[in-house]
Amino acid sequence: MTSPPLEVVIVGSGPAGLTAAIYCARANLEPLVFEGEPSSTGDQPGGQLMITTDVENYPGFPEGILGPDLMAAFRAQAARFGADLRTEKVSRVDFSRRPFRLWVGDGEAPAATAQAVIVSTGAQSLMLGLEAEERLMGRGLSTCATCDGFFFSGREIAVVGGGDSAMEEALFLTKFATKVTVIHRRDQLRASKIMQDRAFASDRIDFLWNHTVVDILGSDVLEGVRVRHTGNGAEQTLPLAGLFIAIGHRPNTDLFKDSLAMHPNGYLITEPGSTRTNIPGVFACGDVQDDVYRQAVTAAGSGCMAAIDAERWLEAQHDAGHR
Secondary structure (H helix, E strand, O other): OOOOOEEEEEEOOHHHHHHHHHHHHHOOOOOEEEOOOOOOOOOOOOHHHHHOOEEOOOOOOOOOEEHHHHHHHHHHHHHHOOOEEEOOOEEEEEOOOOOEEEEEOOOOOOOEEEEEEEEOOOEEEOOOOOOHHHHHEOOOEEOOHHHHHHHHOOOEEEEEOOOHHHHHHHHHHOOOOOEEEEEOOOOOOOOOHHHHHHHHHOOOEEEEOOEEEEEEEOOOOOOEEEEEEOOOOOEEEEEOOEEEEOOOEEEOOHHHOOOOOEOOOOOEOOOOOOOEOOOOOEEEOHHHOOOOOOOHHHHHHHHHHHHHHHHHHHHHHHHHHOO
């Protein structure tokens, strides 16, 4: 016998998905949350904060908190109000009709059906593909200057990249570091003219052109990087206290490429001022639809919005059905 459709299924966790779960559970919607599966890429229960050490910019924690501890608190709060949390990854969806259907693994039968779905699968930073990245993430290696720049006051650090994001990171980091070296594989930047001008004008930013990072040094904390010239192959070691990788982000939206509208960069499109997608009853929140802020606090805020949008949409559907 097929189980009746759930009111809400949340795909993904992290600050957005778990906040949505808290709000949906408190609204008696009994949400089912497919958290994702553990991995080293950030596509896992808790998202990017699970590979983050100290979080000092999330309100309410004046002494800071470890990323995994913050996500554990989010999860416990969602569970307290009755959210059904499953450490499984959705493998397929069908948003062509309601109730929506969601599969896990290779099963033929849907794992769940729902009247509404909240997508919070997040995004992941593009990395260099070096073995040391996983070991040193949060220990001198970072992908977020806004999150971690404060830890490098009075130190020398580097940024890898040549686009607008890399220049934004480098300029922000000059507030703390004594010197910021931009390591770029080409001899000119891809960033917009205005961002280039700002970076070139800073007396705290140096540029290492035509170089790639071939190794990140340090056992417990980052101590430097090994770089290689793209032309002559010469290598050198740069002693550094921190390294920020800013070569782009990739939203986790492959699952929805045949059903939900996306921007050219892959981020989900939501209606201005809301979390509604192009499919009525499907909502998106957090980094999967935010390529601007990408902060835990903004993700949590959009998770709240998605839950309220979903609750009100469901109420409207129920009211229409009783007329």
